[in-house]
Amino acid sequence: MPHPRLTDRHRRGLSTIYFLLALPSLLIFTWLGVEIGLVVRAAGHAKIASDAIALAAASRAFEGFEVSRSDAFLAASINRSPNGPVVVSMPEDNSGDVKRGVWNSATRTFLPAPESIRAFEATVTFGPGNANGSPGVILPGIFRLIDYDLVRSSVAIPLSLVDGPSVGIAGLGLRMSGSSVLRSAGYVDISLAQSGVLDLRGESLVDTPRLRSDVVVPDQAADAVSGDIESSTTLFTDPYLILPAPEPQETIISSGEAGSVTLSPGLHPDGLEVVNRRVTLAPGLHQFAGDGLAILGGGTVVLDRATVQLMDPASVLNLEGNGRLEGRAMTDGPWADVAVLTPIEGAPWLLKQDSRIDVRGDVYAPNRDLLVRDRARITSGAAILAGLDLDQQAIIEFEGGILPGDERGRSARLVR
DSSP, X not given: OOOHHHHHHHHHHHHHHHHHHHHHHHHHHHXXXXXXXXXXXXXXXXXXXXXXXXXXXXXXXXGOHHHHXXXXXXXXXXXXXXXEEOOOOOOTTSOSSEEEEEEETTTTEEEEOTTOOSEEEEEXXXXXXXXXXXXXXXXXXXXXXXXXXXXXXXXXXXXXXXXXXXXXXXXXXXXXXXXXXXXXXXXXXXXXXXXXXXXXXXXXEEEOSEEEESSOOOHHHHTTBSSEEEOSOOOOOOTTTTSXXXXXXXXXXXXXXXXXXXXXXXXXXXXXEEESSEEEEOSEEEEEOTTEEEEETTOEEEEESEEEEEOSTTOEEEEOSSOEEEEEOOXXXXXXXXXXXXXXXXXXXXXXXXXXEEEESEEEEEEEEEEEOTTOEEEESOEEEEEEEEOTTOEEEEOSOSSXXXXXXXXXXEOO
């Protein structure tokens, strides 16, 4: 029988050997656990930084590119990276870490577009070769070995704070069906006293702080309104009624010049059709008679501080097949900040088949019906229309105020 003291000593010796053998593995696992914790923390810091940068860039975007970039850099500087304050780039050509573009809420995707300030995407990167450095002590070597970057991105959209109406519907009413959405930063004012219709069906939604009508809003429609409802109330006064419509200009732009990259202000007596190409409207007033302005088959019309006026009852705004109207309204004259206008009665305007209007400016058509079909989208400052008809997955967003002084400032919110 073995001596008990020898047996205990033998066991203690074996335990010491096992511990010494396991010690390197324990140290490595402990160290890796610390490093993984540092990486997880760094990922959180990167996301917080990207959120702050996107919000800062979007909040004051309407004050100009330099203001937006300065605020984005300030937000980056107060966040931390492995190497110190977070560093991002934001060049004017939209090739940097902070990009301007458009946010598609239906697909939750961001599309870069340097001429747009409807959305901002900020990307923060930690990794080898990056000014922000790599997280951890051991892992920088692993990052270099597998060429891995820790990347976090956020998207924010600018918002207006509006104490008043953003959209006024003058008489034909509001009709919505399918899963269409009308989103308004300010009130939605609908005049139904002159046989107008308020018909909200399917899963349609009116997302507004308040819907106001000059008659009683039917219960069926009230169920589709996210905000307050005010019936039998006094609506806004059209601020453009006192302005005379611009007369036809002397400068005639013939249809033969439609292939130009940039068009000067003037009158298109036969209208203009843009198909699968890009046309920029130079600063000023562009008048379209005849059939109006048609943007079809992937065509794009960019407003460079320009305004579109439809001149005749038959002149319409027609967008189909992924056609796009984007840019900024003219900034001078009595009709400044109006992107599209036509005071006269006439045929409805039509948007369908993934077409899009994304303009910095208002839409003024108090005697026209606007039909928005399929997955078409409109984003503008404010609008005054005779009627509005949305179906399927159409989305309209109004971000400004109709009346001067209604906008109380701007902010932003994260969408991704």
